[in-house]
Amino acid sequence: MRIFKVFFILTIFALSSASCNNFNKIQKSKDYEYKLTKAEEYYKSKKYRYAQQLFEELFPILKGTQKFEDLYYKYAYCFYYDQQYRDAESLFKGYLEVFPNSEKAEEVDYMRAYCFYKQSPKIELEQVNTLKTIGMMQTFINTHPGSLRIKEATDIIDKSRQKLELKDQRGAQLYYNIGEFRAAAIAFNELLNSYPESIMGDAYKLMVLKSYYRFAKMSVATKQEERFEKVIFEYQDFLDRFPDSKLIKQAEEFSKLSINQIKAIKNEQTSSTSKQ
Secondary structure, X not given: OHHHHHHHHHHHHHHHHHHHHHHHXXXXXXXXXXXXXXXXXHHHOOOHHHHHHHHHHHHHHHOOOOOHHHHXXXXXXXXXXXXXXXXXXXXXXXXXXXXXXXXXXXXXXXXXXXXXXXXXXXXXXXXXXXXXXXXXXXXXXXHOOOOOOHHHHHHHHHHHHHHHHHHHHHHHHHHHHOOOHHHHHHHHHHHHHHOOOOOOHHHHHHHHHHHHHHHHHHOOXXXXXXXXHHHHHHHHHHHHHOOOOOOHXXXXXXXXXXXXXXXXXXXXXXHHHHHO
């Protein structure tokens, strides 16, 4: 068994060495048609690193010829398939600048936007490329209103917005968890304004009430009444926005608690005045 493994490793090494030697010979060749043919073969067999190198060497040779457009197109895709999305985006952009009237222009325009989507990072990180994805996909939709890719572009915009929403939601929840209740209330209200179509809208609004209530409870006595009134105001806004919400009873509870707190404050004020 051990002998077989050693033989297998040596075989792989020999094949790899032979492949590298063969590629080196192709690179050194001055027969550009032959080199282009081999680049095409590597491309079709999904050996994109080899194809990429040969296409790059042929760039200045074929520039201005009829074969240049196809070379540029496949060269850009080599980077895309090799998951080098930043370089691929730059090359797709360059392709559109050089061949704006190409029959492949719509596809390449979409792929350029899609490269930003592929670079969209984890939720915890800065979402610059996610925002760029939304902008680029919307531009694609506006530029190509009859495209069959519009549904895909719209789906990607929706997914990107959901990702941004989740990041903002986590940020708002973090404020609440660490006891920054006023900041939490503001953040959850911003979530509502930024994502009015969200299915979580009533849940965000409930968190606004909850946060403002906790903020009022922690406030100094002289500020409590106006801050409990803020909770009642937000409850009325909840009713206006989500009259059919299943969370109305929970929202109403914070309003009732705030009304009772205001009554208690007024009773205490009356009591203090009468004693004087």
